[in-house]
Amino acid sequence: MKIGAVTEPRTAISGSNPETIIVRGRDLATDLVGSLTFTEHVWLLVAGDPPSEPQRRMLDACLVAIAEHGLVPSVAAARMTLAAAPEALQGAVAAGLLGCGSVILGSSQAAGEFLHGVVEEASGNDPSSAARDAVQALRARKAAVPGYGHPLHKGGDPRAHRLFALAKELDVGGAHIHAALAVEAVLPEVTGRDLRMNISSAIPAVLLDVGFPIGALKGVPLLARTASLIAHLLEEQLRPIGFAMAHAAAAVVIYDGLAPDGFVADDN
DSSP: OOOSOOOOOOSSSSEOSSSEETTTEIIIIIEEETTTTTHHHHHHHHSSSSOOOOHHHHHHHHHHHHHHHSSHHHHHHHHHHHHHOOTOOHHHHHHHTTTTTTBOOOHHHHHHHHHHHHHHHTTTTTTTHHHHHHHHHHHHOOOOOOOOOOOOOTTOOOHHHHHHHHHTTTOOHHHHHHHHHHHHHHHHHHHOOOOOOHHHHHHHHHHHHHHOOGGGGTTTHHHHHHHHHHHHHHHHHHOOOHHHHHHHHHHHHOOOOOOOOOOOOOOO
């Protein structure tokens, strides 16, 4: 049974024959291997052409900025998975990536679409009014403003500050950075809270301004965090803490369900 439109299946990413592997029209072995950095190759794969120097540096900086932030839930899930299934490194990596969503790590896509909407509404003018309207629309739906606020970095996310500073150094700041700053400026007035932008709004702001495809924004933190998960999982093999993390979680959760008379939950 066919589902969807009947089309001739095609891809423009890669093809091969017994002698040659082509990636985006270039010979993988002779043109790319040893010539492109991994960051440049990522841009080529996603965007179709190699990046300019500012594009490479901006993507590289974003990947470094979002790769690691301690024992966050995605890392905890991965390490506890490996503790339970030490033969399944790929399963542990997958467990960590599956924990990347709208609350932690996965909001770059939503933030990028939100900022892009502000840019389009502003139509080249000062984005302040468009930013206020966009935030008010979210408030009316009781929806969070994606990419703003952080449980730790309440005074401002240092990673976001660095990405914006780099964009200024490279002279690539544009409409999406202006929109991000405009949103931050109107948040206290509209929400009553001084929410600062976090890394999940900074990444799409700087990447969209250098031409990164909006539909691939969510892949940036996923790609970056994969590297960090591999590091944590190697450490888990050498210095395991997965079961200790699971035990610590169980120790702080109080059982308050039905129980027979005289039952006391084991707090060990």
